[in-house]
Every structure is written in C-alpha cells, then in structure tokens.
Amino acid sequence: MKNIIIIGNGIAGITAARHIRKRSDHSITVISPETEHFFSRTALMYIYMGHMGFENIKPYEDWFWKKNRIDLVQDHVEQVITTDKTVKLSGGRTISYDILIIATGSKPNKFGWPGQDLIGVQGLYSFQDLQEMETNTIHIKRAVIVGGGLIGIEMAEMLLSRKIEVTFLIRENSFWSNVLPQQEANLISRHVREHHIDLREETELEKILSDENGKVKGVVTKSGEEIDCQFVGLTVGVSPNVAFLKDSGIEIQRGVLVNEYLETNITDVYAIGDCVERTYDLPGRKSIEQVWYTGRMMGEVVAQTICNSRTKYEPGPWFNSAKFLDIEYQTYGNVWNEPKPNEEEFYWEHQGGKKAIHFVWDRDSKHFLGVNVFGIRLRHELFDQWLREKKSIQFVLQNLSSANFDPEFFDRHEKEIVSDFEEKVFEVKSAIA
DSSP states (O other), X not given: OOEEEEEOOSHHHHHXXXXXXXXXXXXXXXXXXSOSSOOOGGGHHHHHTTSOOGGGGOSSOTHHHHHTTEEEEOSOEEEEETTTTEEEETTSOEEEOSEEEEOOOEEEOOOOOTTTTSBTEEOOOSHHHHHHHHHHTTTOOEEEEESOHHHHHHHHHHHXXXXXXXXXXXXXSSTTTTTSOHHHHHHHHHHHHHTTOEEETTOOEEEEEEXXXXXXXXXXXXXXXXXXXXXXXXXXXEEEOOGGGTTSXXXXXXXXXXXXXXXXXXXXXXEOGGGEEESSOOTTOOSOOOOHHHHHHHHHHHHHHHTTXXXXXXXXXXXXXXXXXXXXXXXXXXXXXXXXTXXXXXXXXXXXXXXXXXXXXXXXXXXXEEEEEESSOBOHHHHHHHHHTTOBHHHHHHTHHHHBOOOTTOOOOHHHHHHHHHHHTOOHHHHHO
C-alpha cells in the first residue's frame, strides 16, 4: 500500500482520488486551502445569482470522504521537497508521500495595472473569489469588467442579476474574436448589447483609480476616458497555479511539464488538470487546456497508471460548451477565428440572430474538421464519432437531423441549413453520390 498525496481538490484531483480508491487500497490524502469539500466550480455563479446554495453544488455528501477513506486536509502547500518526498504546509505540518499528484488548477491573470490590488478589484475562479465578490458588490451601482471570454460573460450575468450596470472593456473588435470567427463574435456582441451591457470594443485598461479608503472608484482607459465604477472584474484569462514549485526540481514553464502519461521529470510525481502543460503534441489541441472535462479525463488516466494499468492521456477531438447569457454554445473539432489555408467554411445564421452554425472542412479531402453552434443543441457523441472517423462534410450535413438534441417542440432548422448550404456551397446528395 502506497501513501498518495493529491494537491488540489478540484475536478482533476478529486477524480483521481475516486478512481484510485476504486482500484486500490492506497492511502489517499487530498490537500487544498480553498474549501474542505469538493464542489462544482462551474456552478459558483449560480450561488451568487441565488439559484443554489453551496450545499447544492457539492456532488458528494460530506460523509462520502470518510466512508471512502479519503483524508482531507484544508491547508496550503508552501513547498514540495522531492528529494525527501515530502510536502510542507503553511500550518507548519510536513507530510510524506510515495506518490504525489499536483492538481493545483489556475489563478486569474493580472498584468501589473496601477490599482489592480485595490479593494473591489478581483478575478473569479475560487470559492474565496465568490465570497469576495459578495462583499465587494454590496450596494454598488456600476461595475467594469476587463477582458472578454467565458469568465467575463459569467461575471456580467452575475452582476446583471443584481441590477448592477456593467461596462465591458475588450481589446478585440468584437466579443471573443480572438477565439471565435468574426460572424459568431458579431452575433455575441449584438446579444451582449441587447442585455443593456455597455460593451466597449477595442478598448484597453490603463489604470484603476482609488478613493480615499483604498477602494476602487473608477478606471481610465488607454484613450484617456475615465469611467466611474465601484467594482472591477479582471477576466483576462487564467494561468497555471505553479509558482510554489519553483525550487522543487519539478520542471515548469507556463505549467507543470508532463509526458503522455502525465508524469513529470521527477519519478512518482504526476500533474493533472489546469496546471498541466503537455510536452507532446495532440492534433488540434493546445498544450495547456483549462476546461472542466480535460481535468476529469486526466484524473481517470493518472489513476489507472498509478494502479498498475499504465495509460496514455488521449482526449480525442477538441470540444467545449458554454453559455453567453441565454445563448448556448457548443464547439466540436476546430473552428479557428481565421480559416487555415486548407480549409473551407459555411456559416448559417437564423433570421432572429440568436441561432447559428459554422462548419469547417478540408478543401481537398472534404473531411469534416469542426463546427461551432449557437442556440441549437447537438449530440456530442455523434460529432466525436464523425471527427474520429473523418466523415465528409456531405455526410455530416446529410445526417444533421440525427445530431439534433433540442427538447421536444423546439423549432428545427436542419432543412433550412442544408438548403442554404446547397445553394452557397454544393449539393449534398449529388456530392455524396
């Protein structure tokens, strides 16, 4: 029996703990300073909005951990001493390990803006961030969010639920256009404005202003405009939380460097989740991927390897889903914000401006490469299969109805989409024949 320490109690670390317990009698200790028990990080916004309480976002009852012999330590790891196989906690305690799993997640980015550490200026990642936001937004009238993307739009929705006016500063010419193609970015920008959010495109933060009590009172943009506010949300992305490993001997760059088995350069030390940076290529995927499901996958993979079933991390085609206020978004495969030289594309948008679909395929082989979809639900398992099997774009269009996952009585648009595709690109049936 081995002594396994997991640093971090997010989805990656807890998935690893659960699957190690299923497969072994190893001693398991999970260390995290954030909360005593694991919770669903993606549901934090719903606590703020009053839809849920903290108890509602814990997937397991508090007795689950004792019953499954998973020890929980609520403390911060200050140092990992790989030569002694120990971790040093901020409370003064030192714990030995046989196997160490680093699952420390991410931290919100800051870029050295004057005033970024004032009261009322914060990111949104941890449970402590949520508590801070509760305090910082009491009785305020206006907020400024800096940086677009998924965390930014979540924070905007949270603030709107309390009737707090929101100004959004983004560097791009439309919302998330560094990720989304221009058509989708324009759709989301329109939608954001329809929710009475003051979206300022091509606008960058210069500094944050303080009142006499050290609280934020406004921001100044690079154009010199001053915007009054009592809260500033910094949502300019996140970075792997790895600074505490600097002198450990564990190799880090932006994140903890791992091979295809999620092993670091130090024997018996693994890393999983948002803090990971892969040293090997996976087609269509980035070396750092900070999404919920990749952490879960990594947790399962590392548990298999530790429990004598050495397994490579192979997540398959990229996918993700999110929500831009009340428009649902899914992506399967790769739809870059600018098409690659070998790619062709087709974009359809419903006349109501709230639904859209964007297909990309290889110009020569006609292999389907990716799809973005807004306001229409598609079946993940089918698109994952079609991408793995390198189905043609004609096949995908011909079978689009089978991929629809919208509830009963929702409007269906497959015929309209295929008809538009045939008019603008080529005829589906004859191309298949």
